[in-house]
Amino acid sequence: MKYVDEFRAPELIAKAGEEIRKLADSGKHYRIMEVCGGHTHAIYRFGLKDLLPSNVELIHGPGCPVCVLPMGRIDDGLSLAGDDNFIFAAFGDMMRVPGTHGSPLEYKARGMDVRIVYSPADALKLARNHPEKHVMFFAIGFETTAPSTALTLKRAKAEGLRNFSVFCNHVTIIPAIRAILDSPDMRIDGFVGPGHVSTVIGCRPYHWIASDEGKPVVVSGFEPLDILQSIVMLLRQLRKNEARVENQYKRVVPWEGNKAALRVMEEVFELRPYFEWRGLGFISQSALKIRPEYAEWDSEQRFTVPGVRVTDPKAAQCREVLKGVLKPAQCKLFGRECTPEQPVGALMVSSEGSCAAYYNYQHLKPVTIANAAF
Amino acid sequence: MCLAIPGKIIELDAQNANLAVVDVVGVRRKVDLGLLQDDSPVPGDWVLIHVGFALSKISEADAADQMRTLTMLGEAEAAMQEVRGYGLEHEEPESPGPKVEQ
Numbered sequence: 001m002k003y004v005d006e007f008r009a010p011e012l013i014a015k016a017g018e019e020i021r022k023l024a025d026s027g028k029h030y031r032i033m034e035v036c037g038g039h040t041h042a043i044y045r046f047g048l049k050d051l052l053p054s055n056v057e058l059i060h061g062p063g064c065p066v067c068v069l070p071m072g073r074i075d076d077g078l079s080l081a082g083d084d085n086f087i088f089a090a091f092g093d094m095m096r097v098p099g100t101h102g103s104p105l106e107y108k109a110r111g112m113d114v115r116i117v118y119s120p121a122d123a124l125k126l127a128r129n130h131p132e133k134h135v136m137f138f139a140i141g142f143e144t145t146a147p148s149t150a151l152t153l154k155r156a157k158a159e160g161l162r163n164f165s166v167f168c169n170h171v172t173i174i175p176a177i178r179a180i181l182d183s184p185d186m187r188i189d190g191f192v193g194p195g196h197v198s199t200v201i202g203c204r205p206y207h208w209i210a211s212d213e214g215k216p217v218v219v220s221g222f223e224p225l226d227i228l229q230s231i232v233m234l235l236r237q238l239r240k241n242e243a244r245v246e247n248q249y250k251r252v253v254p255w256e257g258n259k260a261a262l263r264v265m266e267e268v269f270e271l272r273p274y275f276e277w278r279g280l281g282f283i284s285q286s287a288l289k290i291r292p293e294y295a296e297w298d299s300e301q302r303f304t305v306p307g308v309r310v311t312d313p314k315a316a317q318c319r320e321v322l323k324g325v326l327k328p329a330q331c332k333l334f335g336r337e338c339t340p341e342q343p344v345g346a347l348m349v350s351s352e353g354s355c356a357a358y359y360n361y362q363h364l365k366p367v368t369i370a371n372a373a374f
Numbered sequence: 375m376c377l378a379i380p381g382k383i384i385e386l387d388a389q390n391a392n393l394a395v396v397d398v399v400g401v402r403r404k405v406d407l408g409l410l411q412d413d414s415p416v417p418g419d420w421v422l423i424h425v426g427f428a429l430s431k432i433s434e435a436d437a438a439d440q441m442r443t444l445t446m447l448g449e450a451e452a453a454m455q456e457v458r459g460y461g462l463e464h465e466e467p468e469s470p471g472p473k474v475e476q
Binding site: 091115122151222351 | 426433440442446457459
């Protein structure tokens with residue numbers, strides 16, 4: 001297996017760019033949303049925007065779990081794990097995300113036991129290794145990550161491991177798309193559907209977007225050619241006034257998703273009546289909570305959660321950027337008060353956040369990238 | 375964090391049927407196969423791994439594609455750091471040092 005190749009198929013990339021220019025009606029302006037933060041990252045990294053005609057605009061969606069998590073949830077999680085008998089475990093992505101009184105990493109510097117784990121299974125292992133402490137796993141992520149947390153909870157219950165719990169912040173992508181489509185200041189013509197989320201949920205959950213809302217959806221891979229081909233597929237549908245769900249990422253995404261993963265999610269989680277999303281506000285049935293059968297392993301059912309609500313710093317315009325109303329660089333704080341080193345808003349923290357992606361790659365042009373990367 | 379990492383199943387764990395050793399660019403770690411119970415992989419199969427769990431079976435060519443994508447995205451190092459960090463049978467996860475991000 002070869003791991004690093006040349007930029008794959010540059011002639012096909014050029015061809016796709018040409019096809020997009022041909023398909024895009026010059027009298028129209030197309031607004032296409034890439035839902036997934038991984039796609040946002042790829043679009044900036046590869047300078048794909050520069051390959052598109054000016055009337056094909058990419059709007060960055062809400063699919064970065066770190067970015068949409070309200071600050072109050074971080075405060076809640078950190079306050080629960082505040083005493084000496086706790087270990088706060090979370091993915092590395094969470095460590096620099098600011099809460100009101102600092103990020104998990106800053107709490108660590110003040111003496112709290114904070115650990116980075118790369119898998120929920122490792123948080124469970126911490127609990128096994130530290131029977132004298134309570135390990136709280138601060139879970140974030142869309143449907144890509146939620147099944148792993150669910151299975152970990154099943155394992156904890158099966159083992160009867162009582163010094164482990166999950167502070168669950170898992171969210172689901174479909175209600176977020178619905179909120180965006182319902183939002184009066186948004187006009188989206190079609191969606192580049194998430195790749196790895198769809199590995200789990202499959203393509204069926206997007207059907208209503210096509211059938212009820214009349215917007216095409218193309219589930220896409222992450223290579224430059226994948227994303228450009230997906231835009232070609234969307235424009236072809238729009239040209240013919242069609243709205244269907246297509247799967248550009250067939251090599252990885254089965255139409256039906258991963259049923260075993262869906263089953264374990266169903267067994268362990270239920271929908272929350274509502275959940276707050278940074279930038280989008282409260283969205284009904286948009287997040288997962290742990291079922292009562294697993295109450296003992298649910299940090300929120302087992303401990304008292306303060307239920308902190310924090311409004312984002314006024315000057316930061318994360319909300320507008322998250323909804324695609326403003327481009328990252330149009331935010332007043334972008335690149336000055338808010339940088340990846342000193343993030344004010346969450347969009348600057350994660351490499352999948354549109355602000356960080358824009359900040360890191362804004363100076364790169366597609367050709368430079370092609371040369372520099374290889 | 376929604377990007378998955380490709381790996382090859384080397385052997386199934388004799389003690390725990392849920393676990394298998396995978397090889398990701400020469401780094402071997404145990405991952406959980408519990409989410410693939412409808413279509414369990416066998417040694418020699420390639421899988422996409424996400425946060426320590428195999429999420430789907432893929433072809434070898436797709437595995438190569440995915441690794442190339444991670445490399446192009448500048449995420450290959452972070453992915454390898456993630457894989458090296460899987461601690462199902464190794465040292466327990468370390469406390470974060472001064473540099474925690476990729």
